Amino acid sequence: MERRTRLEDTNEEIIIRHIKKSDVDGIWNNFNEVVEEGIYLPIFIPVLTDHEKRSWYDHVKKEHETCVVAEYPGLKKPHDIIGQCEISNSEWDAASHVGILGIIVRKEFRNKGVGRALIDFAIREAKRINNKKKIILSCFSSNKRALHLYKKMGFKKVGVRKKQFYLNTSYHDEVLMELWIDDYVK
Numbered sequence: 233m234e235r236r237t238r239l240e241d242t243n244e245e246i247i248i249r250h251i252k253k254s255d256v257d258g259i260w261n262n263f264n265e266v267v268e269e270g271i272y273l274p275i276f277i278p279v280l281t282d283h284e285k286r287s288w289y290d291h292v293k294k295e296h297e298t299c300v301v302a303e304y305p306g307l308k309k310p311h312d313i314i315g316q317c318e319i320s321n322s323e324w325d326a327a328s329h330v331g332i333l334g335i336i337v338r339k340e341f342r343n344k345g346v347g348r349a350l351i352d353f354a355i356r357e358a359k360r361i362n363n364k365k366k367i368i369l370s371c372f373s374s375n376k377r378a379l380h381l382y383k384k385m386g387f388k389k390v391g392v393r394k395k396q397f398y399l400n401t402s403y404h405d406e407v408l409m410e411l412w413i414d415d416y417v418k
């Protein structure tokens with residue numbers, strides 16, 4: 233199952249699809265670049281070892297989690313993976329209907345509709361394949377682009393954890409959002 237869509241500015245075709253083992257390096261390069269940007273994730277240390285990268289992939293497959301990527305065929309591996317969206321399982325037995333969303337789009341491909349396409353596909357696949365009913369996420373209150381996108385897609389703000397993170401010499405609030413999938417996929 234995959235979907236073809238186009239970058240909003242150049243109209244070039246990209247493919248939104250489920251992860252393959254050969255995408256792992258591209259995915260972690262994207263993740264590490266966002267860690268280096270230092271303003272979007274509450275994480276300081278990049279993931280560098282092959283062991284960590286492969287273990288994550290094995291975990292996604294073993295737990296049947298939804299992980300989708302945006303592939304830009306105009307670039308060679310690992311640079312062809314321009315974004316990724318993961319919907320992982322809740323740790324709680326009684327919350328197996330809940331998926332936890334995380335998303336990254338590579339800097340030069342942001343604001344071109346890739347994030348929206350990734351989230352839309354991931355939510356539908358999490359419902360179709362994993363029987364998820366509800367998606368939750370959290371985001372820095374300073375991340376206006378992400379908050380705009382989540383709200384536009386129907387996520388509702390359900391709370392704020394004040395001063396939850398300390399980075400770049402200041403505190404950051406964490407916004408909690410959620411979406412009931414059947415309100416989104418009619």
Ligand SMILES: CC(C)(COP(=O)(O)OP(=O)(O)OC[C@H]1O[C@@H](n2cnc3c(N)ncnc32)[C@H](O)[C@@H]1OP(=O)(O)O)[C@@H](O)C(=O)NCCC(=O)NCCS
Nearest residue numbers: 272335336337342343344345346347348371376377378380
């Ligand atoms: C957040 C992120 C995933 C969104 O993906 P994207 O491909 O850039 O998003 P899209 O292009 O689909 O949509 C972006 C929307 O935000 C809007 N936007 C851009 N900058 C904005 C800003 N400063 N304030 C408000 N809205 C903004 C765009 O206009 C667009 O909305 P529109 O379709 O109504 O015009 C991506 O920017 C990213 O990876 N950021 C860094 C990592 C990150 O923040 N991850 C999420 C952590 S919670």
